[in-house]
Amino acid sequence: MLMLAAAALAVGTGGALGASVLLKLIALATNLFWFGRFSMAPSQIVDNALGLFGVLVPVVGSLLIGLMARFGSEKIRGHGIPEAIEAILYGESRLSLKVAVLKPLSSAISIGSGGPFGAEGPIIMTGGAIGSLFAQCFHLSAAERKTLLVSGAAAGMTAIFGTPVSAILLALEVLLFEWKPRSFVPVVVAVLISSAWRPLLVASGPLFPFAGADPSGAGILAVSLAIGVLVGLEGGLLSTALYRIEDLFHRLPLHWMWWPALGAIVVGLGGLIDPHVLGAGYQSIQDLLDGSLTLKAVLLLLVVKAIVWLVALGSGTSGGVLAPLLMLGGALGCLVGQVLPGGPGFWAMIGMAGMMSGAMRAPLTGALFAVELTGHFNALPQTVAAAAGAYAISVLILRRSILTEKIARRGRHVLQEYTLDPFNFLQAEQVMTRNPECLAGTLSVEDTIAFFAGARHRSYPVIDGEGRMLGLVSRSDALEWQVAGAPAAASLAEAISDASQPSGLTTTPVGEIADLMVDTGVPRIPILDPASGRVVGMLSRHDLLKARQSYVRSERDRSR
Secondary structure, eight states, X not given: OHHHHHHHHXXXXXXXXXXXXXXXXXXXXXHHHHHOOOOOSOOOGGGOOOGGGGGHHHHHHHHHHHHHHHHTOGGGSBOSHHHHXXXXXXXXXXXXXXXXXXXXXXXXXXXXXXXXXXXXXXXXXHHHXXXXXXXXXXXXXXXXXXXXXXXXHHHHHHHHHOOHHHHHHHIIIIIOSOOOHHHHHHHHHHHHHHHHXXXXXXXXXXXXXXXXXXXOSHHHHHHHHHHHHHHHHHHHHHHHHHHHHHHHHHTSSSOGGGHHHHHHHHHHHHHHHOGGGSSOOHHHHHHHHHTOSOHHHHHHHHHHHHHHHHHHHHTTOBOOSHHHHHHHHHHHHHHXXXXXXXXXXXXXXXXXXXXXXXXXXXXXXXXXXXXXXXXXXXXXXXXXXXXXXXXXHHHHHOSSOTTHHHHHTTTOOOOOOOOOOHHHHOBHXXXXXXXXXXXXXXXXXXXXXXXXXXXXSSEEEEEOTTSBEEEEEEHHHHHHHHHHTOOTTOBHHHHTTTSOXXXXXXXXXXXXXXXXXXXXXXXXXXXXXXXXXXXXXEEEHHHHHHHHHHHHHHHHOOOO
16 A cells, blocks of 8 residues: 555656646647647637638548547547546556557547547546556556556546546546555545646646535425436436447448548537537536526537537547536536526536536536535535436436446446445355364275265365364375275375365455465365364355355345
8 A cells, every 4th residue: 555655646746747738738739720820828719710611620630530549549539438447447457658648649639629528538548547557667466557547547637627536536436446545545645646736737726616606405405406317317318329329330331440530520510500519618617607608508508519529429539528528417507597596507516516426427526526626615415416316317217327338338347336245244154064074084095985986075174083174185185095006094184194274264254265265276165163173164165156145135135
């Protein structure tokens, strides 16, 4: 833990630097594509004067991304978080230097040329690559690489959004798939060091501050819950539509390298209808929170942004999902909030919390993220209510989240529900077979050979006169003695004196016994009383399955 925490100092710094570089690249690409100038100064796509020619800009950017994915690395396709999850679960947390370089570059081109994405997915992938590469330099284990990969991802998210607590929760709910000191402490260290760097490299304060009030009371909590359910339904619709569109692209008789360019045509046309849907759209999120948009503008943003984002992401280009989801959830909340106390900006924030919770299956992250983004910590009870409502409806109507569905389509199931492993909290005495059949140490080798001719099990413990274990004898031992012609007068205790003696105690966790079975190849492990050393049970592979079955029964059986 301490070693990884020390490494997280460097990884957190790398994640913050990566975020700063990504934002500068996005600004540079925006200026080059839309204004023809070499500058890293912030600019808004809506200020361009290209007119109809603006339709071509997203197409050109997407062609470049297709080429980078085809001849660089296919891992830059998509929105980053599913690829990070897949690397953690199935790729031993190994990400390459090529991904660390090409992912932010391709995302900057995508967003800068008008792609309707945010920077969070790319920086999670980039920060994760920094952590993974750092771990690979020091030949760390897969588990240690995972910790540093997630540390880098959380650090990058913190630097972009200024949401350290939400970044930690995202790591726990979406990326780590565990909650251990070995992983939790380094992630916190990386996030804190990135948060310290953020004022120097990116900005300080909340990313989307607004001056609205925070209404409270039981009625407001109930309405927040209802809006969470509504936004959860919206998230389910968006997730379903996204993968239907992706399926349509897969049916095209074209190489996938060309798909982003086709999707970019829709993006360009959407930009003609409403230029605010182009790019990351952070200003539009701010406008929703400020309540400065007309009802027509909010409706237009909701519909057009959803269409261009779904088509662009379904085409397999490079970009993130978090900012678009925030905008779409905020737009729906803003619409409903037109007739609710507190103003549309407050309910836009509630909609953002619900959307992130429902779509990403990260309720704690969604609730905290909305208040950290805006600085409205007094609204935490309301965002929690919205997050719970969206999460509840999401798990009822969808099998998987928008993040894990992509992985499942590759034939890999991802479980985001954390439960106790019965092997870790059950002890051997709770599942072992008691009063096992044992062989006396005084038994002759000849009689042992005869016994195994009709024995039910492959191995048996050998005990002395007081029931203490002397060793373990197996059918293969008996066969070896029969072939080698061992002295018939030798006792069983003498014959096994040099044999290995795998055993466990009644207090040993079942998981350790299972590991012992794998290490020794012995399918039945004697279980000893820790005080007397007497053999009191045997634990077999069948007993392990019974432990699993007992746990499942406790989850489902309502008859007891």
